[in-house]
Each structure stands twice: as C-alpha cells, then as structure tokens.
Amino acid sequence: MAHQLSENRIVVSGIQPSGTLHLGNYFGAIRQHIALHDQFESYFFIVNYHALTSLHDRDRLRAYSLDVALDYLALGFDPTKSHLFLQSDVPAVNELAWIFYTLTPVSQLEKGVAYKDKVAQGLSANAGLFNYPVLQAADILIYGGHRVPVGADQKQNIEICRNLAARFNDRFGRGPQDAQGPPREMLPVPEPYILDDVAVVPGLDGRKMSKSYDNTIGIFDEGKELKKKVMAIVTDSTPLEEPKDPDTCNVYALIRLFADEKTRRRVAADYRAGGYGYGHAKKELLALITDRFAEARERRRELAKRPDDVMDVLREGGVRARERAETVMERVRDAVGLITTWNT
Numbered sequence: 645m646a647h648q649l650s651e652n653r654i655v656v657s658g659i660q661p662s663g664t665l666h667l668g669n670y671f672g673a674i675r676q677h678i679a680l681h682d683q684f685e686s687y688f689f690i691v692n693y694h695a696l697t698s699l700h701d702r703d704r705l706r707a708y709s710l711d712v713a714l715d716y717l718a719l720g721f722d723p724t725k726s727h728l729f730l731q732s733d734v735p736a737v738n739e740l741a742w743i744f745y746t747l748t749p750v751s752q753l754e755k756g757v758a759y760k761d762k763v764a765q766g767l768s769a770n771a772g773l774f775n776y777p778v779l780q781a782a783d784i785l786i787y788g789g790h791r792v793p794v795g796a797d798q799k800q801n802i803e804i805c806r807n808l809a810a811r812f813n814d815r816f817g818r819g820p821q822d823a824q825g826p827p828r829e830m831l832p833v834p835e836p837y838i839l840d841d842v843a844v845v846p847g848l849d850g851r852k853m854s855k856s857y858d859n860t861i862g863i864f865d866e867g868k869e870l871k872k873k874v875m876a877i878v879t880d881s882t883p884l885e886e887p888k889d890p891d892t893c894n895v896y897a898l899i900r901l902f903a904d905e906k907t908r909r910r911v912a913a914d915y916r917a918g919g920y921g922y923g924h925a926k927k928e929l930l931a932l933i934t935d936r937f938a939e940a941r942e943r944r945r946e947l948a949k950r951p952d953d954v955m956d957v958l959r960e961g962g963v964r965a966r967e968r969a970e971t972v973m974e975r976v977r978d979a980v981g982l983i984t985t986w987n988t
C-alpha cells in the first residue's frame with residue numbers, strides 16, 4: 645500500500661507522449677494520478693522533451709501529446725483542481741537540467757537500469773536517453789516537488805533526483821557565514837510516493853504490457869479493434885471442459901483488474917470447475933473493458949470536437965507552471981552565479 649500524503653505538498657509527475665496510453669499505464673499510473681490530483685496540488689506534465697529520446701516524428705509527437713491531454717481529461721482530470729501542461733511550455737527545465745548535468749557523475753548514469761532496459765529493448769543509445777534521469781530530476785525540482793508518484797520501476801531515477809537536490813543544496817546552499825553548518829534547503833529533497841502495488845499488467849503475449857513490445861490494449865480501444873486484441877490474448881491450450889488455473893492465465897490477470905470482488909471469485913471458480921473456456925473468459929473481459937471506459941470514451945469523443953478548449957487547459961496549466969518554475973529558477977541562477985540581464 646502507498647503511504648498517506650500529508651497536506652500542502654506539491655505532487656509532480658510526467659507522462660510520456662511516445663505512444664497510445666494503454667491498460668498498463670492506466671492501472672500502473674494514471675488511475676492513481678487522477679485520485680491524487682483531487683487531494684493535492686499536482687503538476688502533471690506531458691513530457692514531450694523526454695519523448696524525443698525515442699520518437700523523431702513531428703506529426704506523431706504532436707498527436708500523442710494532445711492525445712495524452714485528451715486521455716487525462718476524459719479519464720477525469722479536472723483542471724480546476726490541479727495543473728496539466730506540456731513540458732515544452734516550461735523551457736527553463738532544460739536550463740535547470742544543464743546545471744544538474746554539471747553535478748552528475750557519469751558513473752551514476754551508467755548504472756541506470758531504465759537506460760539499460762530501453763537499450764536492450766532496441767532503443768538507440770542516444771545521449772538524451774542516457775541523461776533522461778537528469779532532465780527528470782529537473783522536472784521535479786523546478787516545481788519544488790515534494791512527492792513524486794512513481795511505479796516501482798522508477799525508484800532508481802527518484803534516487804538520482806534526491807541525490808541531485810542534496811548535492812545542489814550542499815554545493816550552493818551555504819553562505820559564507822554558515823560554511824560549517826548544515827546547508828540551506830534550496831531545493832526540497834523529494835520523497836517517492838510508490839504507487840499502489842499493481843502487479844505488472846500483462847500484454848497480449850503475456851509479457852509486460854508495453855508499447856515497446858507492441859502487445860498493448862489501448863485505454864480507448866473499442867469495437868472491432870478491441871475485440872480483435874482481446875481475442876488474441878495468449879492462453880494455454882487446455883480444452884474447454886477441463887479445469888483451468890486462473891492464477892497462471894493472462895486473461896484472468898486482466899479480469900482481476902476490472903472486476904469487482906464477487907465477479908473475480910465467480911470467474912476464478914468457473915475456471916477451476918471446468919466447462920468454462922478461454923473464449924468465455926475473453927468475452928467477459930471484453931464486456932468489462934467496454935463498460936469501465938464507456939463514460940470516459942464518450943467524454944473523449946466530445947472533447948475531441950473542442951480542441952481549442954483542450955489547448956486552453958494546457959495553456960493555463962503552462963502559465964501556472966512557468967510562474968512556479970521561475971520563482972525556483974531565480975533562486976537557482978542566483979545561487980550558482982548565472983547572471984541574466986532580461987529579468988532584472
């Protein structure tokens with residue numbers, strides 16, 4: 645279980661617009677984001693600079709970025725409660741990242757598990773991908789983020805971010821008069837907020853659902869496309885009449901996420917009793933997915949007709965985010981000795 649967040653804490657999190665958001669993203673991150681943004685001032689940003697580490701396609705980057713905004717709004721993000729914006733609306737984040745590069749040992753990044761995983765998955769080993777955790781740290785610290793909701797897979801990057809905040813404070817948080825004492829907290833050291841332990845959501849082929857494996861079910865997939873995907877989920881070949889083990893079945897792993905307790909138990913019992921085939925289970929799963937996102941799908945259709953309203957939400961979020969970022973950046977520039985002539 646995730647621990648309780650205290651009041652008056654800034655929650656920050658980035659969402660990568662590098663593909664269509666899928667059920668793994670929904671259960672592993674988005675669902676909790678939506679719950680958090682109601683309770684705490686949250687800065688959720690669409691990390692299009694990050695997406696450039698794996699996507700060099702102007703039209704797709706633009707489309708995915710706006711899709712993420714539509715998806716979040718359709719799934720219940722309320723812009724009167726928290727801020728949703730584009731990372732590229734706060735270019736100062738790259739300035740902060742640059743300062744952080746100069747504080748980051750290369751050896752620390754070389755140990756990056758996420759970097760190694762992505763290269764193993766076939767992404768090109770570009771310097772952006774290598775430096776990804778540093779830009780991520782800037783993303784968090786530029787808003788004075790206290791809490792960062794992340795999946796367990798992101799723990800190491802949050803550690804890099806915490807190290808950077810501490811190193812920055814140590815290097816730049818001491819005036820001449822307090823050289824011996826503890827440094828001032830120029831940048832608050834954030835705490836990870838590990839999202840509720842959702843077991844890894846399996847994809848169509850039984851591996852972790854991931855856009856890199858092309859095995860995803862999109863949150864807003866529907867109709868024939870959704871049906872085709874659900875029917876393609878890999879199962880073993882136990883005949884219909886024989887008992888089956890729900891705990892080793894990819895279809896049941898997905899049913900578990902959608903169904904209420906009573907349905908879960910009933911389906912598990914049907915599996916074990918025999919006479920219930922994978923085809924039956926897939927039909928139930930299809931109905932559950934269709935049902936769960938029916939309202940959101942409708943809202944998304946409506947929102948898609950009003951792209952200007954979506955841009956307005958992003959614009960307002962961007963204004964708020966830049967304001968907040970600028971207060972931190974003024975402190976940072978001053979602390980490190982970077983003179984600018986345009987804001988004095």
Ligand code: ADP
Binds near residue numbers: 795842845854
């Ligand atoms: P992808 O693997 O498709 O590239 P991302 O790495 O962009 O997905 O995922 C963003 C976040 O979504 C992750 O940090 C994690 O919290 C969540 N997530 C993604 N895929 C899954 C999955 N299969 N199961 C559980 N959570 C997932």
